[in-house]
Amino acid sequence: MFPDRRRDLLFPTAGSVGLFAVLVGGALIYAAVLGGSAERLITAMFIDAIMVIGIQIYIGNTGVLSFGHIGFGAVAGYVFAIFAIDPERKARWIADAPAGLDQVQVSPIVATLIAVAVTLVVAVVVGIGLARSGAKSGAVAATVITLALLFVTHEVAINWTQLTGGNRAPLSFGIGDTLDSMLPILAVLLVAIVAARLFAQSRAGRLAKAAREDNLAARAMGVDPQVQQMAALLLSVAVVAVAASLRVYEIGNITPRFFFFEYTLLTLVMLIVGGRNSVTGAVVGVVVITAARELTRRLATEGYELFGLSLDAAAVDWIFREGLPTIGLGLAMLGFMIFRPNGLMNDWELDEWLARRWLRPQEPGRPTLGPIADGAAHSRARLEADGLTVDFGGFRALGSAGIVANVGEIVGLIGPNGAGKTTLVNVLTGIVAPTAGRVLVDSDDLTGEPSHEIARRGLVRTFQNLRLFSALSVRDNVEAAYLIAEAHRDGRSRPSIDELIAVAGLWDHRHRRADELDYGNSRRLELARAAAAAPTFLLLDEPTSGMSDAESLAMVEQVRTMAETIGAGVVVIDHDLNFITGICDRIYCLDRGAVIASGTPDEIHADPTVQAAYLGTAAPA
Amino acid sequence: MTELVQNIADGLGRGSIYALLALGVAVVFGVMHLLNFAHGELITVSGYAAYWAFITGWSWYLIAPLVVVVAIATSIAIEQVAFRWVRNAPDFTLLLTSFGVHFLIEAAFFMYVSAAVRSFDRPDWITKTFDVGGINFEVFDVVVIAVTLVTLGLTTLLLQRTMFGLSLRAAAEDFDTARLMGVRSDRVIRGAFALSGALAGIAAIFWLMRAGQTTPGAGLTPMLKGVLAALIGGLGSLRGAVMGGFALGLAEVLLRSRLPDSIAGLTDGVVFALIALLFIFRPQGFVTVAHAERV
Numbered sequence: 021m022f023p024d025r026r027r028d029l030l031f032p033t034a035g036s037v038g039l040f041a042v043l044v045g046g047a048l049i050y051a052a053v054l055g056g057s058a059e060r061l062i063t064a065m066f067i068d069a070i071m072v073i074g075i076q077i078y079i080g081n082t083g084v085l086s087f088g089h090i091g092f093g094a095v096a097g098y099v100f101a102i103f104a105i106d107p108e109r110k111a112r113w114i115a116d117a118p119a120g121l122d123q124v125q126v127s128p129i130v131a132t133l134i135a136v137a138v139t140l141v142v143a144v145v146v147g148i149g150l151a152r153s154g155a156k157s158g159a160v161a162a163t164v165i166t167l168a169l170l171f172v173t174h175e176v177a178i179n180w181t182q183l184t185g186g187n188r189a190p191l192s193f194g195i196g197d198t199l200d201s202m203l204p205i206l207a208v209l210l211v212a213i214v215a216a217r218l219f220a221q222s223r224a225g226r227l228a229k230a231a232r233e234d235n236l237a238a239r240a241m242g243v244d245p246q247v248q249q250m251a252a253l254l255l256s257v258a259v260v261a262v263a264a265s266l267r268v269y270e271i272g273n274i275t276p277r278f279f280f281f282e283y284t285l286l287t288l289v290m291l292i293v294g295g296r297n298s299v300t301g302a303v304v305g306v307v308v309i310t311a312a313r314e315l316t317r318r319l320a321t322e323g324y325e326l327f328g329l330s331l332d333a334a335a336v337d338w339i340f341r342e343g344l345p346t347i348g349l350g351l352a353m354l355g356f357m358i359f360r361p362n363g364l365m366n367d368w369e370l371d372e373w374l375a376r377r378w379l380r381p382q383e384p385g386r387p388t389l390g391p392i393a394d395g396a397a398h399s400r401a402r403l404e405a406d407g408l409t410v411d412f413g414g415f416r417a418l419g420s421a422g423i424v425a426n427v428g429e430i431v432g433l434i435g436p437n438g439a440g441k442t443t444l445v446n447v448l449t450g451i452v453a454p455t456a457g458r459v460l461v462d463s464d465d466l467t468g469e470p471s472h473e474i475a476r477r478g479l480v481r482t483f484q485n486l487r488l489f490s491a492l493s494v495r496d497n498v499e500a501a502y503l504i505a506e507a508h509r510d511g512r513s514r515p516s517i518d519e520l521i522a523v524a525g526l527w528d529h530r531h532r533r534a535d536e537l538d539y540g541n542s543r544r545l546e547l548a549r550a551a552a553a554a555p556t557f558l559l560l561d562e563p564t565s566g567m568s569d570a571e572s573l574a575m576v577e578q579v580r581t582m583a584e585t586i587g588a589g590v591v592v593i594d595h596d597l598n599f600i601t602g603i604c605d606r607i608y609c610l611d612r613g614a615v616i617a618s619g620t621p622d623e624i625h626a627d628p629t630v631q632a633a634y635l636g637t638a639a640p641a
Numbered sequence: 642m643t644e645l646v647q648n649i650a651d652g653l654g655r656g657s658i659y660a661l662l663a664l665g666v667a668v669v670f671g672v673m674h675l676l677n678f679a680h681g682e683l684i685t686v687s688g689y690a691a692y693w694a695f696i697t698g699w700s701w702y703l704i705a706p707l708v709v710v711v712a713i714a715t716s717i718a719i720e721q722v723a724f725r726w727v728r729n730a731p732d733f734t735l736l737l738t739s740f741g742v743h744f745l746i747e748a749a750f751f752m753y754v755s756a757a758v759r760s761f762d763r764p765d766w767i768t769k770t771f772d773v774g775g776i777n778f779e780v781f782d783v784v785v786i787a788v789t790l791v792t793l794g795l796t797t798l799l800l801q802r803t804m805f806g807l808s809l810r811a812a813a814e815d816f817d818t819a820r821l822m823g824v825r826s827d828r829v830i831r832g833a834f835a836l837s838g839a840l841a842g843i844a845a846i847f848w849l850m851r852a853g854q855t856t857p858g859a860g861l862t863p864m865l866k867g868v869l870a871a872l873i874g875g876l877g878s879l880r881g882a883v884m885g886g887f888a889l890g891l892a893e894v895l896l897r898s899r900l901p902d903s904i905a906g907l908t909d910g911v912v913f914a915l916i917a918l919l920f921i922f923r924p925q926g927f928v929t930v931a932h933a934e935r936v
Binding site: 083154161163179281341342343346 | 670674676723726727730731732733734735736737738740741742744745747748749751752753756861865868869872876904906907909910913914916917920921922924
């Protein structure tokens with residue numbers, strides 16, 4: 021579950037405790053200095069913090085924007101209220117609640133657990149809908165579904181009066197029955213911070229973040245994003261459900277507008293301002309927005325003495341009006357989206373900062389590669405593609421094309437632009453479904469399987485137009501693919517992550533973010549990442565595109581070494597004929613969607629139809 | 642049977658308004674991949690303009706064009722002030738930006754106009770009905786449907802027969818290529834917002850006639866209906882958006898008339914749940930738009 025116990029379990033836990041201590045310590049000192057009203061403020065802030073951390077677990081790890089989490093909160097809040105409020109008070113508002121719910125009363129803890137359970141059931145249904153709609157970072161349909169959820173819960177809360185009391189009769193606890201201690205809130209807050217950090221570092225969290233950065237590339241490495249998104253959603257909704265129960269219990273009642281647009285806006289702005297990709301960011305956002313709101317509230321109610329300057333009340337009257345907080349939140353959202361979309365903290369985490377200082381100096385040096393993996397054991401594996409046909413509308417991109425490749429061999433695909441080379445690789449890796457034809461690895465029929473399944477069964481590709489997990493470090497890029505190999509490519513001995521990075525020549529860059537790499541290194545990272553998935557066959561789509569001649573030559577060596585290191589066969593597309601003839605054992609030449617020639621590099625060079633296809637002269641009859 | 646026919650007429654009337662809103666959402670989505678959560682605010686702003694005109698003594702025949710003009714101007718202004726700064730931003734940023742604009746406009750009316758409901762008289766023909774073969778039709782529904790059909794026809798002509806329509810469709814297909822072919826991005830985006838505003842303006846006329854009031858939060862419901870309808874239709878498809886609007890209107894009316902009274906208030910909830918189901922079985926909406934990712 022946690023790839024590296026020290027990095028992913030020990031440090032995040034310690035860092036989360038540290039973050040918790042700073043937050044709570046600071047808030048308690050503030051409350052002690054100001055007394056009275058400040059205590060209510062920080063109680064509300066802690067509950068908001070739990071809520072925002074809950075939302076961060078989903079949005080931060082998946083990149084899917086959700087407006088619906090407060091809707092989940094509404095479900096949890098009502099379930100909690102209905103179960104925790106005493107029957108006598110319920111008789112006043114919802115005397116004829118369905119299923120005898122007006123007679124039930126359980127302890128607040130049990131009520132919270134019931135609320136979490138019910139909300140999780142709703143979350144599973146919504147999660148399936150999200151998955152089906154193609155949820156991924158920035159996906160519009162998924163966001164609208166979450167928005168619809170928020171409205172459905174609101175509509176139900178208003179209209180199902182037998183159960184909720186609707187707008188006119190807020191379900192409320194008796195005076196003195198509400199939460200009177202801060203301890204449960206603090207305990208939940210600590211658990212929420214730790215859970216959020218541990219999830220982000222866990223296998224599921226790492227794969228979710230890979231899919232957040234590039235959904236297609238993640239699938240091509242064998243990640244099924246829907247699984248990780250569901251995991252993130254359930255954990256996130258569980259935290260939100262507890263936060264909602266606490267909020268209702270602390271305030272002492274619930275009305276439909278408690279968990280609707282206003283609270284959605286508030287929590288989202290907190291998350292965005294702090295930085296949605298970071299748990300620390302979520303906490304920082306909560307503090308900053310709470311402080312800003314408190315400051316304006318004080319200015320509005322206690323006059324305009326600011327840093328010793330007293331302002332004329334009439335002059336600022338147009339600012340300090342009811343509605344100002346909403347304007348402020350709207351402006352904050354707009355401002356951050358335009359000028360700093362990743363928020364104040366971006367993806368900074370306290371424990372990662374600590375790990376950089378403590379763990380990194382202890383890291384072992386650059387690994388030297390031991391004996392080559394058991395490449396020989398796989399040398400009989402054979403990739404066979406046969407009769408592959410793809411029609412895009414009326415355009416036939418591939419017409420009955422086929423190739424064969426063996427492990428231990430490097431096979432080239434050449435052909436003019438539009439010949440169908442990339443389409444062929446897309447079909448092999450399940451990104452494009454063929455109209456006809458078959459793809460076999462040995463006797464394993466991969467035709468029509470989804471991308472991630474094909475990758476798990478041994479066909480892994482790189483991308484011509486660079487699809488790295490940009491915001492992740494070089495090492496995390498490789499690690500995401502490696503985690504898949506660990507689970508699904510079990511029979512194969514694999515080089516370690518560090519060895520792969522060293523072979524790719526990226527050792528000195530391993531801690532840099534992928535989007536900081538130059539072009540050549542980005543290409544090498546594509547190669548290392550694909551190799552980390554422990555493929556039987558590595559499909560390289562133009563690995564030298566955009567490289568200088570010297571770099572291309574170096575790449576020949578790298579591809580060879582990498583293929584030998586992981587014991588894989590290679591199919592490589594390239595335009596660079598020097599590269600192709602320098603590296604390949606056999607070459608297929610495609611033109612207009614069909615294989616027009618195949619053979620050794622020398623045979624291909626001499627073939628008149630190949631020359632015709634490239635140079636455009638008429639082919640001899 | 643007669644009830645069904647009445648329901649359908651009613652549903653088409655309601656659906657017409659949704660179709661206009663959804664089409665506006667889809668046009669903007671097409672050119673800049675922005676799902677405009679602030680679309681409903683066009684109705685809010687024109688609503689206050691209509692209220693002002695009403696207390697000044699204008700008749701509905703003058704208010705109607707005013708509403709359209711205000712909606713167009715507001716639409717262009719929102720684009721200039723907010724959306725142009727995030728034009729090439731990731732979808733996540735676009736979504737939250739328009740969400741922020743939605744709240745800003747709502748809060749501005751709340752602070753500087755009033756939180757109170759502003760009411761105006763509805764035109765007197767709005768509640769009239771007429772009888773065809775024993776079936777009662779509302780004059781209003783017929784007018785709405787007729788005006789919507791004319792508007793859709795004109796929009797189709799605009800998109801199919803003019804240079805602007807061509808560049809808009811080209812930009813929706815592939816913005817970068819369209820720019821290389823000489824489509825001016827500034828102009829086509831502003832045009833899309835103007836068209837979207839005009840469609841929202843026409844929808845606003847009927848929305849306001851029927852509501853007879855406006856509040857700072859009045860844009861929320863029409864925004865949601867427009868966005869949902871565009872989504873049902875398959876985001877990015879203009880034809881789909883119109884179909885989605887009519888489908889949503891029909892579904893609402895048919896459900897409302899058939900649900901038992903005790904839960905009739907839950908119509909919207911049931912409709913949303915149905916839409917969620919639709920997505921589970923047909924995730925791409927009615928009309929599939931090929932968003933092939935280049936690999």
